[in-house]
Amino acid sequence: MTTVAAKPATMAQALNRAMRDAMAADPAVHVMGEDVGTLGGVFRITDGLAKEFGEDRCTDTPLAEAGILGTAVGMAMYGLRPVVEMQFDAFAYPAFEQLISHVARMRNRTRGAMPLPITIRVPYGGGIGGVEHHSDSSEAYYTATPGLHVVTPATVEDAYGLLRASIASDDPVVFMEPKRLYWSKADWNPEAPAGVPGIGKALVRRAGTGATLITYGPSLPVCLEAAEAAREEGWDLEVLDLRSLVPFDEEAVVASVRRTGRAVIVHEANGFGGPGAEIAARIQEKCFHHLEAPVLRVTGFDIPYPPPMLEKHHLPGVDRILDTVARLQWEN
Amino acid sequence: MTVQELPGAGASHRSTPPPAWRPRTDAAPLLPDPEPYRVLGTPAAEELDADLMRRFHAELVRGRRYNAQATALTRQGRLAVYPSTVGQEACEIAAALVLQEQDWLFPSYRDTLAAVARGLDPVQALTLLRGDWHTGYDPREHRIAPLSTPLATQLPHAVGLAHAARLRGDDVVALAMVGDGGTSEGDFHEALNFAAVWKAPVVFLVQNNGFAISVPLSKQTAAPTLAHKAVGYGMPGRLVDGNDVAAVHEVLSEAVRRARSGGGPTLVEAVTYRIEAHTNADDATRYRGDAEVEAWKAHDPVALLERELTARGILDEQAVQAAKDAAEEMAADLRERMNADPVLNPMDIFAHVYAEQTGRLREQADMLRAELDAEEQS
Numbered sequence: 001m002t003t004v005a006a007k008p009a010t011m012a013q014a015l016n017r018a019m020r021d022a023m024a025a026d027p028a029v030h031v032m033g034e035d036v037g038t039l040g041g042v043f044r045i046t047d048g049l050a051k052e053f054g055e056d057r058c059t060d061t062p063l064a065e066a067g068i069l070g071t072a073v074g075m076a077m078y079g080l081r082p083v084v085e086m087q088f089d090a091f092a093y094p095a096f097e098q099l100i101s102h103v104a105r106m107r108n109r110t111r112g113a114m115p116l117p118i119t120i121r122v123p124y125g126g127g128i129g130g131v132e133h134h135s136d137s138s139e140a141y142y143t144a145t146p147g148l149h150v151v152t153p154a155t156v157e158d159a160y161g162l163l164r165a166s167i168a169s170d171d172p173v174v175f176m177e178p179k180r181l182y183w184s185k186a187d188w189n190p191e192a193p194a195g196v197p198g199i200g201k202a203l204v205r206r207a208g209t210g211a212t213l214i215t216y217g218p219s220l221p222v223c224l225e226a227a228e229a230a231r232e233e234g235w236d237l238e239v240l241d242l243r244s245l246v247p248f249d250e251e252a253v254v255a256s257v258r259r260t261g262r263a264v265i266v267h268e269a270n271g272f273g274g275p276g277a278e279i280a281a282r283i284q285e286k287c288f289h290h291l292e293a294p295v296l297r298v299t300g301f302d303i304p305y306p307p308p309m310l311e312k313h314h315l316p317g318v319d320r321i322l323d324t325v326a327r328l329q330w331e332n
Numbered sequence: 333m334t335v336q337e338l339p340g341a342g343a344s345h346r347s348t349p350p351p352a353w354r355p356r357t358d359a360a361p362l363l364p365d366p367e368p369y370r371v372l373g374t375p376a377a378e379e380l381d382a383d384l385m386r387r388f389h390a391e392l393v394r395g396r397r398y399n400a401q402a403t404a405l406t407r408q409g410r411l412a413v414y415p416s417t418v419g420q421e422a423c424e425i426a427a428a429l430v431l432q433e434q435d436w437l438f439p440s441y442r443d444t445l446a447a448v449a450r451g452l453d454p455v456q457a458l459t460l461l462r463g464d465w466h467t468g469y470d471p472r473e474h475r476i477a478p479l480s481t482p483l484a485t486q487l488p489h490a491v492g493l494a495h496a497a498r499l500r501g502d503d504v505v506a507l508a509m510v511g512d513g514g515t516s517e518g519d520f521h522e523a524l525n526f527a528a529v530w531k532a533p534v535v536f537l538v539q540n541n542g543f544a545i546s547v548p549l550s551k552q553t554a555a556p557t558l559a560h561k562a563v564g565y566g567m568p569g570r571l572v573d574g575n576d577v578a579a580v581h582e583v584l585s586e587a588v589r590r591a592r593s594g595g596g597p598t599l600v601e602a603v604t605y606r607i608e609a610h611t612n613a614d615d616a617t618r619y620r621g622d623a624e625v626e627a628w629k630a631h632d633p634v635a636l637l638e639r640e641l642t643a644r645g646i647l648d649e650q651a652v653q654a655a656k657d658a659a660e661e662m663a664a665d666l667r668e669r670m671n672a673d674p675v676l677n678p679m680d681i682f683a684h685v686y687a688e689q690t691g692r693l694r695e696q697a698d699m700l701r702a703e704l705d706a707e708e709q710s
Contacts, residue, residue, distance in 0.1 A: 030499075056499050061526070062522075062525055062526055062529055064522040064525065064526070066488070066518060066519055066522050067488050067519075067522030067523065067525065067526045069488075070485065070487075070488025070489060070491075070492065070519060070522065070523065071488045071489075071491050071492030071495060071523075071526050072492060073488070073489045073492060074488065074489035074490060074491060074492020074493035074494070074495070074496065074506075075492040075493065075495065075496040076492075077471070077472075077477070077489060077492070077493050077496075078492075078493045078496035078497055078500075079496070080496050080499075094518075097482060097485060097519075098485060098488070098519075101482045101485060102482075102485060102489070105466075106478075107684050107685070107686070107687070108466070108684045108685050109466040109467050109478055110466075110467050110470065110471060110478060110684075111465065111467070111680070111683075111684050112683070112684040113467075113470040113471065113472065113473075114470075114471050114472060114478075115687060146685055147685055147686070149686075169687075170687045171686050171687050200690075246690065247690040247691065247692075248690070248691070248692065250691055250692070251691070
């Protein structure tokens with residue numbers, strides 16, 4: 001059994017293993033980005049890949065994100081399966097034109113003749129004490145662009161399974177890695193890692209009956225902690241991990257909220273135009289008659305990401321989640 | 333603390349910096365010639381390959397006719413827009429004909445003629461500009477990338493594709509086309525830099541036609557020539573008369589040979605002129621005078637070649653007439669086929685967004701389907 005050999009492993013190790021296994025399984029998989037070769041990436045996620053597969057398969061590129069993604073497009077046009085690392089969330093912005101004008105549209109533009117199987121890995125989110133431009137939650141920019149999938153793991157096991165599935169996808173995937181969970185640990189067996197059947201399925205991480213916390217990526221551990229603390233208040237919270245924002249698992253969200261009758265969406269990204277706005281709209285479309293209370297959100301404030309010494313006031317925390325849960329009209 | 337006390341002072345002190353500060357490559361061989369290279373009207377024309385030149389002539393005549401027909405189609409409402417290459421046919425034809433079967437062409441939105449000269453059906457090449465779909469052909473079947481509308485963004489694609497082919501050991505060269513305005517874009521810079529670092533088998537062809545819509549080159553760059561930009565990336569820059577098809581073909585051939593043999597990329601600047609406005613929707617009289625246009629018309633790429641070949645006895649009246657007849661035939665066929673309304677299926681807008689449609693798209697497709705059904709019944 002796999003559980004026999006399972007031992008504590010980090011999300012970083014699982015991501016590294018996912019790329020290593022994908023590269024071993026398919027010679028078309030090429031990893032490229034800034035510092036991904038000799039150094040193994042600034043977060044060491046690509047550690048050892050250049051040594052094992054050679055610099056042609058794991059390539060240190062010039063420091064230019066549009067060039068990295070633009071050349072990846074050409075490589076994918078020729079039949080390769082590039083896995084691109086953007087060093088930080090805010091450093092991915094120079095690549096936006098390539099992403100939005102080409103990566104997201106090439107399949108559609110060519111009536112399916114030329115899909116682009118590119119995985120764009122983006123470390124995202126705050127809570128690491130990073131200086132400006134190192135802590136953005138940029139997912140809404142990507143979810144607003146048709147043609148892209150947007151996937152984000154929150155656990156060690158998903159880091160492996162979802163990254164393998166993303167690399168295997170024939171469509172471009174923006175794979176958002178919650179950087180503050182890179183060193184989070186869980187029992188995991190790297191020799192027999194579990195895959196996932198595909199992207200686009202949410203998972204109930206904690207079953208509950210009173211309300212659903214809908215979340216993803218870096219906010220999952222916060223929500224689980226909040227759900228635990230909520231027991232003392234007499235609230236039995238369900239926690240749903242979306243795992244991918246596009247495709248969006250509406251079925252799972254609707255099923256959970258119809259069961260619990262209350263919903264709070266939690267993410268670090270700004271509230272205005274953030275994923276929570278879309279999710280709340282869908283819930284009221286599909287669950288209106290099942291709702292006991294208005295759908296609420298706990299999100300980052302609508303401000304540029306604050307300096308690191310103030311970020312704790314910005315990020316959704318357990319207390320703010322519990323305060324919000326308290327407003328779910330429990331008297332009904 | 334004094335200098336003597338600093339770590340590294342004393343015996344280990346070096347009077348010259350470590351060697352890394354020196355230039356790594358000799359810039360001189362990378363520099364373009366001071367004047368655009370020419371063949372027609374020079375002694376070099378004595379070496380011309382008669383068969384190849386007759387073919388160029390026929391293609392230029394056809395290209396000129398294609399431009400006229402496409403512009404006419406905009407007036408008839410059959411094309412949404414057409415960016416003309418009248419005056420630039422030599423570049424378009426040479427770019428297409430310099431490539432081998434397995435090579436790739438990366439055209440900009442203005443370069444439908446190059447795609448047609450490479451063998452693409454003009455109706456398929458014009459799909460984007462007609463507006464019935466974004467790309468009318470399978471890029472892999474023809475080895476022609478989709479016409480790129482965002483300027484210079486196709487250049488890194490060419491680099492990546494050529495790099496991938498080289499990694500696989502395939503004999504493939506990519507030729508990427510861009511205009512003078514496009515050289516100001518960041519993607520131009522990044523593509524040239526990646527290509528040079530990777531020694532990718534790419535040829536960059538800049539058609540300097542004098543204007544980026546209305547903005548003249550003097551407001552676009554302070555570089556001595558656009559070809560000089562190559563030197564900063566460590567690749568050769570070549571300057572050529574873009575209206576001299578023999579010269580453009582020769583310079584491109586040399587660049588393609590260099591790329592194919594592992595020598596890396598080349599930047600070619602072809603100096604030419606956009607005789608017509610930016611598109612049929614533009615008014616060129618607002619930003620340039622007739623005298624300038626007339627001067628360039630006197631240096632017309634079709635007339636230049638025809639004069640040279642006729643004088644040398646390579647082309648006779650019969651051949652000129654045959655070229656014109658073939659061009660008319662192409663134009664008549666294009667006119668007839670473009671005059672037929674394209675068959676559209678509105679549901680196609682949902683069909684290719686993803687390999688597998690998302691739930692949301694299924695819902696929206698159902699909504700449109702219902703609207704279409706209701707329309708049909710009423």
